[in-house]
Amino acid sequence: MPTFIETQFPIARLSAEAYKERKAGASQTLTGLGKWWGRKPLILVRASILGMLMPASNDAKKDREIFLKILTMDDDGTWQRCKGEIPAAAWREAATPEVQEEFFGARGLKQGLSDEDKEALFTQIWDALSPEQQQALDAQRMRPIPDRAEFDALPYAERLVHCERPENIAGPTPATWADINAHLGTTATCLSELIDQLGQRTFGHTPRVGDSFCGGGSIPFEAARIGCEAFGSDLNPVAGLLTWASLNLLGGGPEVQAEVARAQQQAFAAADRQITDWGIEHNDRGERAEAFLYCVEVKPEGCDYYIPLAPSWVVAEKYNIVTRWTRVGNAERLTPEVLAVSDAEFKLYKDKKGATVVDSRVVDPFDPNRSWSVEALRGTDGLRRWTNDDVVPRPDDVFQERLYCIRWAKTVTRNGKPKLERRYAAPDAADLAREAQVLTLLRERFADWQRAGFIPSRAIPESGAETDRLFRERGWTHWHHLFTPRQLLTYGCYLSQGAFATSKEARVALLLKLGVQANWNSKLCSWNGDKSKGPGNTDQTFVNQALNTLFNHGNKSFGLLQDSLLKPFAKTPSLTTTHSMQLVDAREIDHECDIWITDPPYADAVNYHELGDFFLSWYDKQIAKSFPAWTPDARAELAVRGSGEDFRRSMVEIYKNLARHMPNSGLQMVMFTHQDPAVWADLGMILWAAGLKATAAWTVSTETQAGGMKKGNYVQGTVCLVLRKRSANEPGFLDEVYPLVEDEVKRQIASMQALDEGGEPNFNDADYQLAAYAAALKVLTQYGNLDGKDVEHEVFAVRAKGEKSDFQAVIERALGIACDTLIPRGLENAWRDLSLVERYYLRSLDIESRGERRKGMYEELARGFGVTDIKPLLKSDKANGTRVASASALAASVLVAVGADGSGATGQIGTNVGRGRAAAAGPHPFAASPLRHLLFAVRETAANDNSPEPGRQYLRDTFGQGYWGRREGFVNLLEWLAALGNAEGMGEWVADSDAARMLAGRLRNDHA
């Protein structure tokens, strides 16, 4: 019997929920534990597990209704979750005077805070309250839309703006449980009971859910939270620590959480006392530093002073603070001046006034005509490689480092109220003495702390894809080189307070808190002086999935880390089912699960093993103490990566292993995002060769709002491929497979279109294309072989560049079918008579008119229609700004006369026939097509002030007697083009659309 997810999945609602979860930024349940890349939304995991456990009945509509009820994603559920916002005035009231002063004005929140900032602020205020105070604050929520009917009438994504996430409410009401039980024949009163009962029914026990690539832990954590027995494993110890913490620290319940909070408090207080005693963050004006700004400086050949480097000298937009450099006498070192400037002057600084690094060149601050390439400054032999003992550059290193600004703060009393006053200043002699003291204190402890693992001691691996630039650009060879002496001293001081942690959970908590700081406070954290950041703040090290060196950066003081270090972890009820986390290569797993949900790394841009080492360098020795069974090493050689033969081999091995460790009734879900058909083909063959067959595939948009999907250029869908073990191994034959694929693709698309027409879902082109690939996989993977060819052999067959496997050919054929099934609305009659390249051009315009700008999508379409050279048809082929050339933009390019037989082989009319490769290889297939000539006629019409006569004449001359047979089709196409200019963002087409309308009118009334 199929499960719910094998028949349907409410992907539009799920996409909206996943988006809401993502937007919660720092207040997502697991993100507070630390950074991991590619975390899967918990709601997606919850829905997937439920969908794999819930049986499908004969009543699909009722199934869907019940499924949504269980997840509180039905109308009643969303209304129940619509608790409304707590008014800003109530937040203000609940905040401390300092927070009030900093973030609130007389009429609520201050301007310029991003949604994430607000979320973080509210979390901070909330967490500082007692349970009673929290309850009182919660009671002030007001449903922004008090009328139920009005609320229900909103599109789902808009409703969610006012809703809690499903994970944060108690779940369906008793009345709803009665409905659910009646349909499913269960007796549950909560989600975990339901999960248990469904599991008992299929597997004879509480369902066991595993993830062999568990990363940040979303899958095992959510599985355990909803009542499954959960198993997580990963190769990387940092992932291991995060997952372990999600299960044991968050899932440990109130007692564990209380112990963790106590250890956090005490460790912070002890480190803070020590740092205060050292006097390295306090001055004699009663102020404590909040942030230190450092920059690199360099003395290029021919320049007799060091140039401090930064692409911008803005310090704080909120107060117009900038840094200016002067040279006193013949000093080798320039003098910084940190000051507030006028609005006009500040604007210049925002526009990079005084920038000393522009386009990878160092610019002389006093003579903008003098500049040096950064690359050349590193010298032909590259930079000196730092040794373990180096914590600052040596005097003769090319790149020096210096402090240029400090942000000070002190609380004063104004009108009887405490007020935080801030001051930005260049360092004075006393500050520089404190810098020297930091260095001395660090050096005194350096060796001991490295030995104890309070500061990193690991070398950065050579020749990594990400780490390579650390050697090249700065000469850094050890992970601790990515931190200032100040950061090393204060972090080391904090980690050395481990004795306050009396449980393993608390020890892990302190480590993870340190990891969070490392991400937000390293030499790779740029200083963000934007207004939205208030007095300024650091950006995280991993703004993207890379290790980028910087010329200037911010360094938060230990005092400023207080909120973050004391911030409680997300509070979740204790997990009651069995759960475990193993640090093991997925090939070696020896654990039985009924359901495996995996999100493997494939053809992937994320180098987990390299990036993870940034954190592992802080954790390794502590991990060894708390987890003696774990190897505190990323074991890069075992990490699945790339897309070549090694990748395929390890993946087949891993999925064979997982299939071995599940019962015949078990299910798998493989989540991934890639859209390249070659990757799909690879993945399909891998899973096929592993003995699995696909039974369904759904794309959930995990990064962008469902409602905004059509507009978004950066839609990131997660494909959820559902698989079972292949029990029979019947042979398949290509010629039989094609029609089956065709049927399956059409069926899949029709069912998606039916949902689309319901008004809510809105799939985009990417979804349809992926659905086509998945449909092909579904058909193919039912068979044990194809035309007698063994699948495993095919996976590893060596192919010449560009050579395709049968599998890939079928997948691409599926795409072609999908492309052809998706006829732009209004072109249904004309479609049959168009050539593939004409269809391609029109489909491209169709997706462009719906906001699609990603080049990849135009390339995908081209593959579907078999068009090999799209460049001549595009006005722009920017990665995220692709546009199709309009009739006028094409002008006379890509245009050749129609041959007697309708081919385009005869004399060229255009002056610029086919840019690029096509020109050399003969005219572009589009060049002689009727559509191309029709576009030229539109262009002629537009160029003649919308007089249609020249255009009509052109068509009659071009097609001769054939014109009459084509006339009706032309009118249809022209009417379609006439509507294009009305679409949002299609301004380019306005004039051509008008011309098309005029020409259509003329052609309609044309007589022999």
Ligand SMILES: C[S@@+](CC[C@H](N)C(=O)[O-])C[C@H]1O[C@@H](n2cnc3c(N)ncnc32)[C@H](O)[C@@H]1O
């Ligand atoms: C895409 S991530 C998983 C993210 C995870 N689903 C989450 O929600 O955070 C892939 C994971 O596979 C892990 N990995 C890579 N090679 C592995 C192997 N041979 N065995 C086990 N895990 C591996 C990486 O360390 C990484 O954490």
